[in-house]
Amino acid sequence: MMTQADVFEVIIGLEVHAQLLTRTKMFCGCPNAFGGAPNSQTCPVCQGMPGVLPVINKRAIEFGARTALALHCTVNPGCRFARKHYYYPDMPKNFQISQYEEPLAENGWLEIEADGATRRIGIQRLHLEEDVGKLIHEGALETARASLVDYNRSGVPLMETVSKPEIRSPEEAAAYLRAFRAVLVYLGVNDGNMEEGSLRCDANISLRPRGSREFGTKVEIKNLNSFRNVQHALEFEAERQARALAAGERIVQETRLWNADKGQTLSMRSKEYAHDYRYFPEPDLVPLQLDPAWVESLRANLPELPAERRKRFESQYGVPAYDAALLSQSRALADYYEAAVREHPKPKAVSNWMMSELLRKLPGDDDAAIQACPIPPKNLARLLRLIDDGTISGKIAKELFEKMYASGEDAESIVQREGLTQVADAGALGAVVEEVIAGHPTAVADWEKGKKQSLGFLVGQVMKATGGRANPGLVNQLLLAKLPKQG
Numbered sequence: 001m002m003t004q005a006d007v008f009e010v011i012i013g014l015e016v017h018a019q020l021l022t023r024t025k026m027f028c029g030c031p032n033a034f035g036g037a038p039n040s041q042t043c044p045v046c047q048g049m050p051g052v053l054p055v056i057n058k059r060a061i062e063f064g065a066r067t068a069l070a071l072h073c074t075v076n077p078g079c080r081f082a083r084k085h086y087y088y089p090d091m092p093k094n095f096q097i098s099q100y101e102e103p104l105a106e107n108g109w110l111e112i113e114a115d116g117a118t119r120r121i122g123i124q125r126l127h128l129e130e131d132v133g134k135l136i137h138e139g140a141l142e143t144a145r146a147s148l149v150d151y152n153r154s155g156v157p158l159m160e161t162v163s164k165p166e167i168r169s170p171e172e173a174a175a176y177l178r179a180f181r182a183v184l185v186y187l188g189v190n191d192g193n194m195e196e197g198s199l200r201c202d203a204n205i206s207l208r209p210r211g212s213r214e215f216g217t218k219v220e221i222k223n224l225n226s227f228r229n230v231q232h233a234l235e236f237e238a239e240r241q242a243r244a245l246a247a248g249e250r251i252v253q254e255t256r257l258w259n260a261d262k263g264q265t266l267s268m269r270s271k272e273y274a275h276d277y278r279y280f281p282e283p284d285l286v287p288l289q290l291d292p293a294w295v296e297s298l299r300a301n302l303p304e305l306p307a308e309r310r311k312r313f314e315s316q317y318g319v320p321a322y323d324a325a326l327l328s329q330s331r332a333l334a335d336y337y338e339a340a341v342r343e344h345p346k347p348k349a350v351s352n353w354m355m356s357e358l359l360r361k362l363p364g365d366d367d368a369a370i371q372a373c374p375i376p377p378k379n380l381a382r383l384l385r386l387i388d389d390g391t392i393s394g395k396i397a398k399e400l401f402e403k404m405y406a407s408g409e410d411a412e413s414i415v416q417r418e419g420l421t422q423v424a425d426a427g428a429l430g431a432v433v434e435e436v437i438a439g440h441p442t443a444v445a446d447w448e449k450g451k452k453q454s455l456g457f458l459v460g461q462v463m464k465a466t467g468g469r470a471n472p473g474l475v476n477q478l479l480l481a482k483l484p485k486q487g
Contacts, residue, residue: 026131027056067126104126220256
């Protein structure tokens, strides 16, 4: 049966807006920090007062250029800012200082993995601009009694990166955004926090008949604030457009909003064209000329990026692709892993414990969460060595891990204080084994009949009787020696 996916091809492009982690704003000296009291981090420049003059933040230019190089873009030798005119209450000047015809960088790419394949998605441009303020509504937007404006965010350095329309599924779009976020966090130019709005995404989507070379009418979905919302909004919109086209309806170029509660996109306004913004060069800022030697120095000092680190983890440490991808998703997490492996050179064992135990406990996978972890890499390595040398059992190790996480103590101190050393004395364990055999005649009879799973049950009973401290290998040996022969 032919589906809509067989009839139509999905065309997606993403516009990602990232607030830069500079100390001050884009064109003034106000602090660039999240969470201050409303309108407490403003000045006449970012409030758009008449007669003020903006001054370019060099650090923001550096962060933009570093990102462009990491995304394989060409950093243009010259760029300039422009005024983008539109009216909205959270924009005090009624224009936004941005870049249009002469952006900072162009023509790059980002490698993604989705739908079981690796692809390169082209990047059309990367430019810098100032962020706008934030509207705070008293109640739901549709029924709000009043809307207040907080200009703290106004003037925050914002980097916009526009992909080429080469994304072909909502899954690829989510993968692109994850890969993009990882690059920004590795570079230290953005904190990757979508919930606080420091990383935002607008998605453009259109459909065309399969085999056609002409693009369909584009619809924009604004301000998607999570990977899940990006994927779900695009899935809904692809289905909506496919149904409309199949019914002979015309798609209208418009901007839509994603309502996560209803699981649908809703029309917001008709989509503007570039000429609607009446761009013209910003008269208060001179064009920028970037020194090629400065750009090359930025390139030479780029860190190892997520894709390269993932591949190295696979080749150097021999861990599976899944482990490598998870462990390299943030720079701090990857650094933690390598530090632990240096202390305990068993890469897969370290990987297993980090993925199953450490990430389960941490409040997040970002750099701040990893850096605040109460178990440093050397202490995780020391815990794993206690397992390897037979000092503690695997069961005790998991209990010990919980205590280490809660207290910040090292494994040896807790083991010594609480007497958690593994019991590996054949004489002491022999008595427990005999008690377990005597206490479970049904399991012993099943063993005699050839039911091998009975052995596992009896091992478990010995471990239970010793509080998980018995050496499992020795328990197996003693049970096999003392159990009747199988018939």
